[in-house]
Structure formats: C-alpha cells, structure tokens
Amino acid sequence: MRSTPGLTSVIGIVNVGVMIVAVVALIILPFGDDKATTRPAAVPAHKSPVPAASPTAPSAATERSAKEARANELGAVPVLMYHRILKKRLASIDRTPAQLRKELEWLADRGYVPITAAEFTARAIDIPAGAHPVVLTFDDGHPSHFALDADGQPKKDTAVGVIYDVASRHPGFRPVATFWVNKNPFGLVDRDRQSAAVRWLVDRGFEVANHTLGHPDLHRLSKKKVSEAIVREERLLKKLGAPPSTTFALPYGSKPKKRSLAHEGKWDGTSYHFQAVFLAGAEPAVSPYAKDFDPYDIPRIQSNGKRGECRRWCSQYWLGWLDKHPDKRYTSDGDPVHVSMPRRFQGKIQAKFDGLKIAY
Numbered sequence: 435m436r437s438t439p440g441l442t443s444v445i446g447i448v449n450v451g452v453m454i455v456a457v458v459a460l461i462i463l464p465f466g467d468d469k470a471t472t473r474p475a476a477v478p479a480h481k482s483p484v485p486a487a488s489p490t491a492p493s494a495a496t497e498r499s500a501k502e503a504r505a506n507e508l509g510a511v512p513v514l515m516y517h518r519i520l521k522k523r524l525a526s527i528d529r530t531p532a533q534l535r536k537e538l539e540w541l542a543d544r545g546y547v548p549i550t551a552a553e554f555t556a557r558a559i560d561i562p563a564g565a566h567p568v569v570l571t572f573d574d575g576h577p578s579h580f581a582l583d584a585d586g587q588p589k590k591d592t593a594v595g596v597i598y599d600v601a602s603r604h605p606g607f608r609p610v611a612t613f614w615v616n617k618n619p620f621g622l623v624d625r626d627r628q629s630a631a632v633r634w635l636v637d638r639g640f641e642v643a644n645h646t647l648g649h650p651d652l653h654r655l656s657k658k659k660v661s662e663a664i665v666r667e668e669r670l671l672k673k674l675g676a677p678p679s680t681t682f683a684l685p686y687g688s689k690p691k692k693r694s695l696a697h698e699g700k701w702d703g704t705s706y707h708f709q710a711v712f713l714a715g716a717e718p719a720v721s722p723y724a725k726d727f728d729p730y731d732i733p734r735i736q737s738n739g740k741r742g743e744c745r746r747w748c749s750q751y752w753l754g755w756l757d758k759h760p761d762k763r764y765t766s767d768g769d770p771v772h773v774s775m776p777r778r779f780q781g782k783i784q785a786k787f788d789g790l791k792i793a794y
C-alpha cells in the first residue's frame with residue numbers, strides 16, 4: 435500500500451486534514467448527555483472465540499485450498515473509523531444510521547467479515563476461506579454507539595443496533611467492533627451504568643479500549659501528562675470490567691513528541707503496554723504478517739463519501755479501490771494458523787512467519 439504511486443506524499447497532509455476536522459467537530463459540538471439506558475442483557479451473547487487451531491487441525495490450508503480461495507494474507511485490511519452516528523449529521527465526520535447500514539451491507543455482500551482491532555493486532559484473524567477481514571472502529575464513546583432499549587436490546591439506530599441488524603441478515607457477518615472510549619463511555623456518567631455497558635459489549639466479543647481520559651492532543655502535552663491521560667483511562671476501564679487494553683487510538687491522530695509513549699509508559703506507579711497504536715487517517719492497513727507492518731503506526735480510513743477532501747482517502751474511495759485491486763486486499767485461506775499468498779508476494783512475509791507460509 436505504501437508504495438502506491440502518488441499516495442504516500444499526501445498522507446501527511448491527509449492526517450492533518452482529518453485531525454483538523456476532528457478538532458473542529460469536538461469544539462463546535464457538545465458531548466452527548468446521559469440518556470442512554472443500560473439494562474441487564476437480554477440478547478444472547480454472540481461471542482465468537484477464536485478456536486485453538488493448530489497446523490495439524492483438519493481445517494489446515496493447503497497450496498490447493500489457498501489457491502482456490504485466492505488467499506493473500508499479506509494483503510491490505512481496511513480499518514474503518516467512525517465517529518457519531520446521527521440521523522442529522524452535524525459534522526462531516528458524522529454518519530447517519532442509514533449510511534452506516536449501507537456501508538456494512540456493502541461489506542457483507544462482498545465477503546468482508548468484521549474482526550476487532552485487538553484481533554487484527556494479535557493476528558487472530560479466524561474467518562472463512564475467501565473472506566476479507568474488516569475492522570470497524572468507533573471513537574470517543576458517543577451515546578449513538580451503544581445503548582440498550584427497555585427490552586435490553588441494543589437500540590435500533592445505535593452503531594451496535596445497526597451492526598446486529600446487518601448481521602441478522604448476513605449470517606457470515608460477525609457482529610463485533612472496537613470502541614475507543616474516554617472518561618464517559620457511551621455518554622454515561624453513572625459508574626454502574628458505564629460498567630454495565632462495557633461488560634455487555636465485552637461479553638459479546640466487542641472490544642472497549644483506551645482513547646485517553648480527556649481526549650487531549652498528545653503532541654502538546656509533557657511526557658508525564660501523556661502517560662497520565664493514558665493511565666487514568668486504563669484505570670477507569672479496569673474498574674468498569676474491561677480487560678487491559680491491547681490497542682490504543684491517538685486522539686485526533688496526534689502523536690506524542692516521544693512517540694513510544696503512545697504504547698508504553700508509566701504514571702503514578704501504573705505502567706501500560708499496548709500492542710498497537712491506531713492513527714486517524716488515511717489508507718488501508720498493512721497485513722500484520724507483512725514485513726512493513728508497523729504496529730505502532732496503523733492507519734485507518736474515515737467512513738465517508740468522495741466529496742471534498744474525502745475524494746481520495748475516505749471509505750467510499752478506498753473500499754472501491756480494494757474492490758478494483760483484489761490482489762492487493764487481504765483474503766483469508768480459512769486457516770488461522772498458516773499464512774497463504776501467491777508466490778509472487780512471498781518475499782513480503784515477516785521472517786518469523788516463514789515456517790507457516792503457504793505460497794502457491
């Protein structure tokens with residue numbers, strides 16, 4: 435992906451553009467209130483644990499099966515970035531429930547299967563042969579992402595409601611996503627309701643992870659303040675019942691001056707260590723098996739049409755691009771252990787996965 439002609443040169447500008455849009459959106463728009471209702475879960479858990487497969491498991495891929503699936507596990511993966519899901523958009527980065535539903539239907543119809551950011555990072559990509567992973571990420575823990583109705587079901591037009599709705603009509607579409615949250619997850623201020631919401635999601639295979647406590651621009655903070663913003667959120671998530679975060683999304687996509695502090699640091703006696711750091715723009719992510727995969731610099735694609743600055747770097751553009759360049763896209767061999775690819779790409783694999791390689 436990074437060698438796409440004419441692309442790399444615009445990425446820096448794109449990130450700044452996306453960041454400015456996000457800053458403006460946060461300045462002009464108030465955070466949601468505490469209207470969301472959380473009740474005991476009545477929806478059956480849809481947790482899909484990754485089976486403990488081994489190279490000798492019956493599902494192990496072969497050169498023949500990998501070729502039939504046109505597997506390419508060194509291809510690119512779209513990590514989609516959503517903010518608020520509102521019936522009436524108030525900022526360009528908002529999407530309506532109808533727009534989200536349409537995008538997810540489009541993905542489901544083309545054989546994309548959601549995995550979480552944590553699963554992507556951990557290479558726990560357990561999807562059928564011929565399917566493509568997609569990572570759905572929602573930033574800032576807005577009330578439009580998750581709330582339960584009086585029956586204990588996800589509210590219809592929330593992100594989770596739309597995801598379940600699409601999954602109900604597309605059985606292969608795993609209802610999972612990643613929520614990177616701050617001090618009031620899903621707009622909730624009551625600690626018990628925050629905890630009920632986080633546990634509901636985590637119990638069903640969703641990821642709820644660290645996006646700092648107060649959503650500061652980390653580039654402008656001292657080293658100590660960067661670590662404080664991260665540790666305070668991590669302590670909150672622990673109290674709410676979330677597992678330790680393995681992934682982190684940079685507020686505004688803005689990196690601390692000391693970059694390693696985004697994934698590793700310590701404050702007030704508490705240390706943190708994330709396996710991956712996600713940006714706010716603006717191209718498909720490199721396969722986690724590929725040599726040029728940088729876990730601390732994973733790009734995301736803003737969900738949006740092709741207008742204005744989104745002409746070349748939002749989801750409608752990139753999903754269309756991946757559709758037109760199937761050989762550049764991650765396609766699974768159906769075997770979570772082996773790493774399959776056409777022979778011409780085999781030189782791109784990280785040396786440590788050489789023993790698991792199936793080149794056809």
Ligand SMILES: [Zn+2]
Pocket residue numbers: 573574645649684685686
């Ligand atoms: Zn954010």
